Amino acid sequence: MLFNLQRYSTHDGPGIRTVVFLKGCSLACRWCQNPESRSRAREVLYDARLCLDGCQLCEQCVPHAIQRVNSRITIDRHAISERDLDRLETCCPTGALSVCGSALDLDEVMGTVLRDLPFYQRTGGGITLSGGEPFMQPEACAELLQRSHHHQIHTAVESCLHVPWHNIEPSLEFLDLLLADLKHVNANSFKQWTDGSAKRVMDNFRRLAAHGVNMTIRVPLIPDFNADEMSIRTITDFAADDLGAKEIHFLPYHTLGINKYRLLDMPYLAADKPLDNPELLDFAQQYARGKGLTALLRG
Numbered sequence: 279m280l281f282n283l284q285r286y287s288t289h290d291g292p293g294i295r296t297v298v299f300l301k302g303c304s305l306a307c308r309w310c311q312n313p314e315s316r317s318r319a320r321e322v323l324y325d326a327r328l329c330l331d332g333c334q335l336c337e338q339c340v341p342h343a344i345q346r347v348n349s350r351i352t353i354d355r356h357a358i359s360e361r362d363l364d365r366l367e368t369c370c371p372t373g374a375l376s377v378c379g380s381a382l383d384l385d386e387v388m389g390t391v392l393r394d395l396p397f398y399q400r401t402g403g404g405i406t407l408s409g410g411e412p413f414m415q416p417e418a419c420a421e422l423l424q425r426s427h428h429h430q431i432h433t434a435v436e437s438c439l440h441v442p443w444h445n446i447e448p449s450l451e452f453l454d455l456l457l458a459d460l461k462h463v464n465a466n467s468f469k470q471w472t473d474g475s476a477k478r479v480m481d482n483f484r485r486l487a488a489h490g491v492n493m494t495i496r497v498p499l500i501p502d503f504n505a506d507e508m509s510i511r512t513i514t515d516f517a518a519d520d521l522g523a524k525e526i527h528f529l530p531y532h533t534l535g536i537n538k539y540r541l542l543d544m545p546y547l548a549a550d551k552p553l554d555n556p557e558l559l560d561f562a563q564q565y566a567r568g569k570g571l572t573a574l575l576r577g
């Protein structure tokens with residue numbers, strides 16, 4: 279399942295890249311700014327600001343699950359079937375209602391990726407698989423990377439590494455760069471904020487390091503979770519001492535995706551303001567450089 283395909287990206291690895299966003303993630307990070315990426319299933323997004331007064335098209339399409347109430351519609355998401363989603367995909371004239379997710383067609387994806395081959399060659403770019411969590415779809419992941427290598431296209435994967443090792447391994451021989459999240463090394467904090475296991479992520483990191491995989495470690499800095507000196511120290515120590523990492527990126531918390539929670543009728547459970555702590559960002563970079571790492575801030 280795919281939820282976006284983005285050409286000309288310059289933020290997801292070196293050069294100009296095509297980013298393939300695969301749907302589905304095994305974590306539930308409270309601060310996730312792509313909540314539409316988490317479920318493997320297709321989902322309805324509804325933006326009441328774009329809804330037309332008096333329009334009943336979607337209600338007529340799926341009357342058992344959608345009803346107009348005054349100036350907006352209400353959606354019973356549990357009552358919507360796959361066939362309903364097919365109908366809803368093309369029914370809204372304004373984009374107020376949209377369906378996120380489509381079946382992954384590898385030929386189609388590669389067709390789009392290959393269109394920008396000259397840009398990759400000129401800039402050192404390539405393909406990046408992102409998500410969600412790409413390794414949740416291990417066969418598709420390995421095949422896209424393999425096909426890209428066949429065309430001498432640089433390959434990268436953005437991953438939270440919260441998957442079984444056997445989901446990762448088949449991709450390794452076709453992978454040039456792994457951009458992997460190291461959110462925390464404290465098991466309790468990790469569990470509390472992501473519903474996941476820090477041990478699973480750290481074990482995967484160790485195995486990847488033992489395989490000599492080219493990795494950039496990324497640390498999202500989240501208020502009340504890991505945006506403090508002690509957490510930054512322990513995360514950076516693990517990256518430098520246990521993994522022998524060379525490069526670490528710190529990503530200050532932002533709130534650009536909060537509105538999507540409203541569109542999905544989901545509660546948002548993290549801070550409602552971006553991280554504003556220049557001293558801490560400075561500390562993070564200085565500490566990492568002191569450990570021999572190349573340290574960068576990323577947006």
Ligand code: SF4
Nearest residue numbers: 303305307310410438
């Ligand atoms: S790992 Fe990424 S995609 Fe998955 S829930 Fe966390 S922030 Fe969202």
Ligand code: SF4
Nearest residue numbers: 329330333336370375
């Ligand atoms: S089809 Fe679109 S504009 Fe019309 S009621 Fe539904 S969401 Fe609103």
